[in-house]
Amino acid sequence: MDVPGTLTALWQIVVVSLLVGAGVPAVFAVGVRALAEVPAGPAPFPRRLLAGCCFGVASLAVVAGIVLIVLGGR
Amino acid sequence: MLVLVVVTALAFDYTNGFHDTGNAMATSIATGALQPRRAVALAAVLNLVGAFLSLHVAAAIATGLVEASMITLPLVLAGLCGGIIWNLLTWLLGLPSSSSHALLGGVIGAVLAASGPAAVIWGGVLGKVVVPALLAPVVALLVGGVGTWLVYRITRGVDPGARDRGFRWGQVGSASLVSLAHGTNDAQKTMGVIFLALIAAGSASAEDTVPWWVIVSCAVAIALGTYMGGWRIIRTLGKGLVEIESPQGMAAETSSAATILLSSHFGMSLSTTHVATGSILGSGLGRRGARVRWRVAGRMAVAWVLTLPAAGLVGAVCALLVQVLPGLAGSLVVFGLLVVTTAFLYHRSRAQHVDHTNVNADWCPDDEVLDPDHHLIHERH
Numbered sequence: 001m002d003v004p005g006t007l008t009a010l011w012q013i014v015v016v017s018l019l020v021g022a023g024v025p026a027v028f029a030v031g032v033r034a035l036a037e038v039p040a041g042p043a044p045f046p047r048r049l050l051a052g053c054c055f056g057v058a059s060l061a062v063v064a065g066i067v068l069i070v071l072g073g074r
Numbered sequence: 075m076l077v078l079v080v081v082t083a084l085a086f087d088y089t090n091g092f093h094d095t096g097n098a099m100a101t102s103i104a105t106g107a108l109q110p111r112r113a114v115a116l117a118a119v120l121n122l123v124g125a126f127l128s129l130h131v132a133a134a135i136a137t138g139l140v141e142a143s144m145i146t147l148p149l150v151l152a153g154l155c156g157g158i159i160w161n162l163l164t165w166l167l168g169l170p171s172s173s174s175h176a177l178l179g180g181v182i183g184a185v186l187a188a189s190g191p192a193a194v195i196w197g198g199v200l201g202k203v204v205v206p207a208l209l210a211p212v213v214a215l216l217v218g219g220v221g222t223w224l225v226y227r228i229t230r231g232v233d234p235g236a237r238d239r240g241f242r243w244g245q246v247g248s249a250s251l252v253s254l255a256h257g258t259n260d261a262q263k264t265m266g267v268i269f270l271a272l273i274a275a276g277s278a279s280a281e282d283t284v285p286w287w288v289i290v291s292c293a294v295a296i297a298l299g300t301y302m303g304g305w306r307i308i309r310t311l312g313k314g315l316v317e318i319e320s321p322q323g324m325a326a327e328t329s330s331a332a333t334i335l336l337s338s339h340f341g342m343s344l345s346t347t348h349v350a351t352g353s354i355l356g357s358g359l360g361r362r363g364a365r366v367r368w369r370v371a372g373r374m375a376v377a378w379v380l381t382l383p384a385a386g387l388v389g390a391v392c393a394l395l396v397q398v399l400p401g402l403a404g405s406l407v408v409f410g411l412l413v414v415t416t417a418f419l420y421h422r423s424r425a426q427h428v429d430h431t432n433v434n435a436d437w438c439p440d441d442e443v444l445d446p447d448h449h450l451i452h453e454r455h
Contacts, residue, residue: 069124
């Protein structure tokens, strides 16, 4: 790939990496917060559901990563 | 000759493994999310699995960087020596540097010495190696920094103990993905080199699929290397750059995994090392109050700049030796020199030992240098 080609790929990489690379930890953080907010006792059901969804999204991202590896992005 | 090249390629694969363990596992080890030995064992298994995950092996080395017709077996050997010696030297100094750059540098240097500057495709070197190397840490730093800032913003007010327990899981998951991707990418590079050597020696044809023993031996070599754990480099990445907490670790590793996988998806391959280092630096910038040791980062940057020319110089010297000495003698001398240098560097490393017991010891003075002549590292508390 030449220099202009590299630069064209670059902005795509920046945007998508930023969405995924910063988004997944953020979603995970929402899950952690949902579980930990209540001072005593287990978190109520809606909170646990929210946390489950967040951790689910994060797990899906890992699965997507593995698929990307297997398909061989290059 | 073929045997020498295969053995040297596997040796390179092995150094590639321990040089890069830290990219995935340094943050998990530093935050205590994983015991040091468990972390390297996990990384080793994932590298092994990763090596088998995708088998589009291209019989190639430095494609688009040097004229393919100029690459001969002795030059591949010379290039591999350049890569290995640079990998060992940077490991001795505890500096993470890109193993693929070391290999490319070695091969480019060897071709340069053997056939002159016309045999090197300079535009390719600039676009495929230099520009990505400059961009990788910047992109990763941005992603890691934003991720870390978001994570701390969202979990503000949450009890730090509960928060860190949660994030350790995320940390291990994201670090595992980095390991897996590393096994796939880097083991395949060595497979490609060996396959190329087999074709050059007439033992295989380009239409064949890669022999199974090549795949297995490369996978095992990188996994063993990973299991050895480049403790010196793990220490620099996990303790030297930034004092890291679990949420930062997760943000950094997710940033690394996303940047590495997406960049190769978009056709640009960024160095795992450059990305991981950028992400960790970013995680230091993203958390308020975290301290980033810029001197350590500066030393790494110097090592990165030097990687290509230094490995190239070693490759060039080896290539000249191979050419000047008659027949197989040159290759044997080069291989002998490689063994002697390796033994010497290993001996130097014994003077100031870093292993799983002291990898997390406090980063001593502000400018701790892994200098084998000084004993700077404290015992573990």
